[in-house]
Amino acid sequence: METSIYSVLAFYVLAAVILGSAILVVSMRNIVHSVLFLAICFIAMAGLFLILDAAYLAVIQVLVYAGAVCIMIIFGVMLIQRTDMKQSNLFNRQTFMAGGVVALTLAVSGFFAGTTAWADLAANTPVPEDSLGQIGQLLLSKYVIPFEVAALLLLVALVGAIVLAKEVKANVDD
Amino acid sequence: MEKKISEIISELKEKFPQIKTSEETISVSTEDLLGLMQELKNSFGFNYLTNLTAADYPADAKGKGDGNEDEDDGEMEIVYNLTSVYEKLYLTVKARVSRKNPEIPSVFPVWGGANWQEREVYDLFGIVFTDHPNLKRILLTDNFEGYPLRKDYQWVGGRK
Amino acid sequence: MFGNGLIKGLRITWKEFTSKKFTVQYPEEQHTKPERFHGRFVFDADKCIACNLCANACPNNVIELKSEKVEKKKFLTKYVMNIEYCLFCGMCVEACNKDAINFSLEHDMSQYNYDAIPLILVEREAPKPEPKPEEATPEASGEKAEPKVKGKGKQKEETPAASADKSASDEVAAGKAPEKEGQ
Amino acid sequence: MSDWAGVLIFLAVAVAFGAGGIVTSFIIHPRSIANQKFEAYECGVPTIGTTWVRFRTSYFLYALMFVIFDVETIYLFPWAIKYQSLGLFAFIEMMIFLFILIVGLWYAWKEGALEWK
Amino acid sequence: MLTISLTHYVVLSAILFSIGLFGVLSKKNAISVLICIELMLNAVNINLIAFSKYITPNEFIGQIFAIFVITVAAAEVGVGLAIIIAIYRNKLSVNLDEFDWLKW
Amino acid sequence: MLRTETYTMNFGPQHPATHGVFQVVLTLDGEKIVKAEPVCGYLHRGIEKLAESRTYQQVIPYTDRMDYLASMLQNWGYVMAVEKLMGLEVPERAEYLRVISGELSRLASHVLATGVYALDVGGFTGFLLCFRERERMMDLLEELTGSRMTFSYARFGGVADDAPEGWLEKLDKLMDDMPGYIDEYDGLITGNEIFQARTKQVGGLSPETAIDYSLSGPVLRGSGINYDLRKAKPYSIYDRFDFEVPVGKNGDCFDRYFCRVREMRQSVRIIKQAIEQIKEIDGPIKGKVPKALKPPKGDAYAEIESSKGILGFYVVSDGTNKPHRVHVRRPSFINLGYLDEMSRGWLIADLVAILGSIDIVLGEVDC
């Protein structure tokens, strides 16, 4: 178990950054700022993954989420937003209802999280070195079907997105 | 070459009896201008408008210009220098407008090259080219007052 | 073949990289200026007969020339070139048949103050009783740094507009008291 | 773990360096006010129209392609590391994987998603 | 007690998930909704990795799963944004309040 | 159906690629140009008006300041118009000197155009290397006239000064080196694949349009029209030289640029021949011209081939010593008139290439 004071400290700091930036993501009025806080949230999460001995995931968290997904969202924003960036990310009318639903979810999940005896499940063995190699091994043997499916998924997403987002050529002159 | 130009001019003279001609110069009235220009381009191959400009001959400068001034206020002369790029022929066409009401048909439909040159003349002389697609000031600021190349334009220099 | 041109370009820049440089290290070295160079004006007050030809030839009325009649001869009292208006075209030099006005090879004329720009080549008073050319017509050219060019009473001391390098410090005709610009 | 703690320290110092530079500059630089000083620079004349304009979809498609292929690389790397110990089967699997994505690339190419418009 | 146990992670993840959910439910802007969905997916990822470390450290199921989740999330954002752009083209708005297709 | 928004962007007046103060108001769709509206006049100094208050001689320095890259040709054009007006004869040696200095000026202008074009498409070194050669030409011209850029060299009925001692030899030497330099540009700029990709098939111009829009100079010849006044209507003594008129094929940016490069070689050829021939000719460099110049009433239009195109001067005299009207047919100005149509549908980067290939000088455009 992580008992060193530093890792505990790191956990709390990172958790605070994650939650803080997540709240800012939701509450920012300017959607561009939201995206930026999302990136910060992702990066902090990568830090969390490091504590969890998942270095590879931490790095791809930065690479894919902070480096790529955020950029794509930004592009999306730039394609869509019009003049007033400052008011681009407002709450809708259902805020209070949403608050209720969320409170309920939180309560339920909190209850289960708190009452489950996680410690009993714990294996208490350290994560082996060379996790990356192991992942590679597993991906291409045990999880080969999901692996290929992932490729297909990406293909479908690519094709679908292109089809959806492409400007229709026939209507160029309207 | 010489001969050819004179041939052209005599041919033109038949078609447009009102024009005055000298060696390489044709003087034409504003009404005939467009027809003459079209003719020049289409039948005689003057496909290139080299130069288009104007000169101001106010009345007080009577006799200083080379034409005769009838109106009180004098006239402005618009000069077209035409070239036939393939035949290598050169011709000058002149037309006069009164200073009071300087209007002349635009030759932009005949030569695209007239576009900016006419705008420039409009800008500096205030000659209105009717039917010009975009007759705006080109060199001076839009709110500039007066037409500086007219002889009676008054201004103060910046010298101390 | 794609890439050939690129490699050729690289070769050319490499050649330049290693070859001799073209720079003349001004201000230590000076690029030799040709004789005809249109630089700062020099004026020979002795030769000038105040005929006004130069001023008339000038396209932009740069030359301010005043003379007084002294014993039937014109005596030049003021010869100021407002070089802030000058085109350095040489029309004046060409017009002068007396070879009085000329170009020098001096090119550094920069100033901090606007009022210091005009070249006051001659500014003096006409000799009242009888002309004494030896005394009254000092050399006012840029070549010889005679501080007492101007007539009396203009300014106490002629102080060349100081500058970092000495090359421009022979400011002879620095003019009237230069006023401080609003900086 | 300690290595990664080092990364965090680096992060902190790097951010501090950047912010410090800007802040120092703000403290020591002189400033002045002029009429048009804080207007957007656009070649010296006032801007016409809004600046934050919408762009064409083709720009978005680049980002999309990038995300898809970026995700692809996270599969490729574990495979590449283990390549020497994995068998031919893994190689073929990966080639299938790649092939599927290359189909995507080809499609995007064909559809003109790779044109900068 | 200064240890970090699985509970901490689970609670963190739950809170993050809730924030995401709140955003999804309450934001006007469709892109914002997408962003919040990303937050939720990430909350899931935290759980997965934490489980992986604490419960099955040798099997990497959690980590591999997280990779798949990332894949899916990326694909989701891509398609989601494309859909939003497509909708936007027709409606000139990304304001979810104005999409009332369900009432058809 | 939503279309992307177009937006307006100012390209210039202070922009590194506009070669001075010139503004193009671009309407853009992404990076594609929907409309490009040139706005000129930022450098309009009223030279034509000023000329009316100067004597005939005094106008000469002002012509320098129009196309300040090839001032010699501007001087020449102006004095030719006045000479035509007055029927002045020019001594042979003066004609040769004019041709030599004019071609040298053209060469300098083309070298600069080449370099600046390289700069426009992003190659900085080409630009500065071109300056090195230009510097050598400037030296020669300075030796001849006393100024580096604004020469005021031509005079009515001749030129201001004879070539100084040893000048022709130096010029000959430079002309020997010149082909090597041009080869260098060819290697560094013309032959570069990136450069070609940037300029070929960009900003195409059909010969018909080029003629219709009165374009001239390398812009016209780049479209494949063989029209160079030096050949078409040999003025001065151009009929004595053996040279070719380079023409392009497609009328794209590359052709316009390449015309210029090849024209440099022709200029070198002309200068070399002129140096050969001038050695045999001794004589005055100025014809008999009255001191107070009062041309008879009337008007004259003379045109020469400047480095940018057809440069025409229209001078009206009212019999006094000041011209009644001076008009300049400025090639840059007229060549620019087609910019809008030419750049539609291209990217911003192409606009830079197109603008550079027209080779404008704002002093001339705005006059």
Place this chain on the structure above:
Amino acid sequence: MLENLFTNIAGLLRNLLDSAGVPPLWNDVTLLVVKLVAILVFILINALWLVLMERKVAGYMQARIGPNRVGPWGLLQTTCDIGKLISKEIPIPKSADKILFLLAPALVFVPPLMIFAAIPFGKDMVALDLNIGLFYVFALASLTTIIFWMGGWGSNNKYSLLGSMRVVAQMVSYELPMILSVLGVIMLVGSMNLTEIIAAQQNMWFIVTQPIAFLIFFIAAVAECNRTPFDLVEGESEIINGPYTEYGGMGFAMFFLAEYASIMIISAMATTIFLGGWLAPFGLTFIPSWLWFFLKMYVLIFVVMWFRWTFPRIRVDQLMGFGWKILVPLSLANVFVTGIGMYIYRAIGW
């Protein structure tokens, strides 16, 4: 002696701290901080020197001399520049998004600095010897994109906006081939640890076995740091100064230095991955390893500058086309060929 200069210093420091009774953890941290400061200083000095070198190289390629007045051979030129830039105003445009506008220059130095932590400068000279060092570098490099974008978008200027669009599209397009091109190397090494990658080049540099990959990597890397011929982002003759158009003073200086830092990074990375890092070629081990590293790095940096002062700028659509239609397929093919090659190699046996 020279070889282990820096490691010895580090060891000495550690011993010193040990003997002073500092607990080992703090000892580690102190050492790390020392290393960090050393790297920071190293980057800054090098970036400054690189700017000067660039100007000198430019001068020399253009038949002129370049800065030579300030300090001996102009060595203090860039120092003066930075001094001036620090004391220069940063005008914040009225319409700018002030948070983004100021955040971007403050952050732009973060990724390069952090990347440097993982680069082995010499034998045993690496601040952080990460297991997945290579991926770490790429991940951080990908963050640069968003920072540039912040600057451009935050300025609220059309040129900046166009520039930031270009920056994102360009970096995104070239990051991919860059990542894919090193796959071949990773397949050969079987690790992403940079030290191990260097160790695997003991016998043969990967530039020999993976020439295509090297080319792709280098081209993509040049494009990644927006250098000519791929400098559309700040293409002066097109969009003024791209994302930095509105930045003055220190804001600009940060971007400026970061650009040179990233040149160092790409050269260092290319050296590490393909040129054997600090390994001495031909057994010339009397030159210390870190010197070798710098030598190789500077050769590459010179090549980058050489490119810049030779080539014109490519057009934006050609750039994208080149990245996606040539480099990406080529790098995928490289992976394929490497895979097959290795398989055949193994099948034949040795």
Place this chain on the structure above:
Amino acid sequence: MEVTNDKGMPMPSELKRLVHFASLEKVLNMARAHSIWPLGFGLACCAIEALMGTNGPRYDLSRFGYEVMRPTPRQADVMVVAGTITTKSAPFVLRLWEQMAEPKWCIAVGSCAISGGPFVDSYFVVPGARQIIPVDVYVPGCPPRPDAIIDGFLKLRAKILDPKVVEL
């Protein structure tokens, strides 16, 4: 003709500082004096000499470190007004000047920029840059030689190093 200018320029822009240390200022001035980056901004003929010629291989302004031509006023230290300012261009010259970040200087190169020069009598020309912006160094000539322009730069350097040189 006076330039349309609502705020009554020429007016030295007032410098403000958060903190001011005289000695620090001295050091910074030293840095500034050796790193004058011009705004790449040319108006007319003089620009060819002032911006291109001086940067050309022969005169090579880069020796002093002044060759870093900035395309945007935000990064530039000195505005080299090289050429004729016309009524049309005056507003944007002023705008550029105002948009330049402090500290900034101005060199007027050529007769036109000093006083309107050859075109001072024209109806469309502003008689000199000093009508709209404060000028630090005047370099007469039409156009001045690149040497003279370098001399102007050196004069500016002297002025930055010691602002008192002007008061002589």
